[in-house]
Amino acid sequence: xxxxxxxxxxxxxxxxxxxxxxxxxxxxxxxxxxxxxxxxxxxxxxxxxxxxxxxxxxxxxxxxxxxxxxxxxxxxxxxxxxxxxxxxxxxxxxxxxxxxxxxxxxxxxxxxxxxxxxxxxxxxxxxxxxxxxxxxxxxxxxxxxxxxxxxxxxxxxxxxxxxxxxxxxxxxxxxxxxxxxxxxxxxxxxxxxxx
Numbered sequence: 001x002x003x004x005x006x007x008x009x010x011x012x013x014x015x016x017x018x019x020x021x022x023x024x025x026x027x028x029x030x031x032x033x034x035x036x037x038x039x040x041x042x043x044x045x046x047x048x049x050x051x052x053x054x055x056x057x058x059x060x061x062x063x064x065x066x067x068x069x070x071x072x073x074x075x076x077x078x079x080x081x082x083x084x085x086x087x088x089x090x091x092x093x094x095x096x097x098x099x100x101x102x103x104x105x106x107x108x109x110x111x112x113x114x115x116x117x118x119x120x121x122x123x124x125x126x127x128x129x130x131x132x133x134x135x136x137x138x139x140x141x142x143x144x145x146x147x148x149x150x151x152x153x154x155x156x157x158x159x160x161x162x163x164x165x166x167x168x169x170x171x172x173x174x175x176x177x178x179x180x181x182x183x184x185x186x187x188x189x190x191x192x193x194x195x
Contacts, residue, residue, distance in 0.1 A: 021157040024085055024095070034166050035082030041173060042075040048181060063123055066116035067180055068131060070109070074140075074173040077106055078166045081144070085162070092152050099162065100148035106141030110134055123183075132175050140168045172190070 048066060080102055089095045114134050116124055125133070147161040 022090070023092070023159060027085060027159060030163060031082040031086045034163075034170065035079050035086065036171060038075045038166075039081065040080035041078065041170070041177070042072055045072050045075065045177060046155075048177065062116060062120035066120045067123070067129075067133065067176070069171040070113050070137065071177045071180075073106075073109060074169040074176075075186060077102060077141075078169045078173075081162065081166045085159075091112040092155060096148045099151070100145055103141045103144030103146075103148060106144065107138065110141060112135070112139045125189060129179075132179070134170055136168060136172050140165045140172070142143075 007124040045068070049064070081099065084095050084098050084102070087095070117129075117133060143161055144165045147158040147165065150161075
């Protein structure tokens with residue numbers, strides 16, 4: 001009977017049957033979209049940083065490390081999660097291990113970002129900055145660790161949490177990049193009006 005199930009899936013069986021055999025297969029399109037968006041936004045960040053460095057609104061490397069680099073990291077982690085969940089793993093524990101390690105790395109990185117944000121002197125962060133640059137990423141990476149642990153025993157809800165994590169990281173990076181660019185544009189405009 002099992003051979004029939006495998007045969008029907010390979011010949012275009014239902015999505016439910018396919019999901020029962022490989023819970024990652026039904027998420028392929030989602031992670032292609034997320035991965036593509038994360039890769040494109042990472043490249044765009046390089047362009048934006050290059051343009052910023054060419055203006056008179058230069059910032060210290062501490063400010064860039066606290067408010068610019070984390071966006072690239074969040075986009076890169078979203079891309080990494082998409083790659084991990086798109087790979088043809090023989091077992092879920094392989095993906096779970098890599099996701100858990102990625103989440104732990106992210107939590108560690110958020111602690112580093114908090115220290116950098118407190119040390120830099122070019123900009124005084126407000127509540128919104130602390131939420132978007134530290135709290136939301138910390139929630140994302142912590143949820144990634146928890147979902148990675150749960151993935152083996154209960155893959156369906158874990159995969160939805162992982163999807164939410166990648167979206168939150170993507171949206172966090174987009175928000176923070178936009179916030180940085182608009183802040184610098186306004187500041188540059190004010191400097192030009194004074195001169």
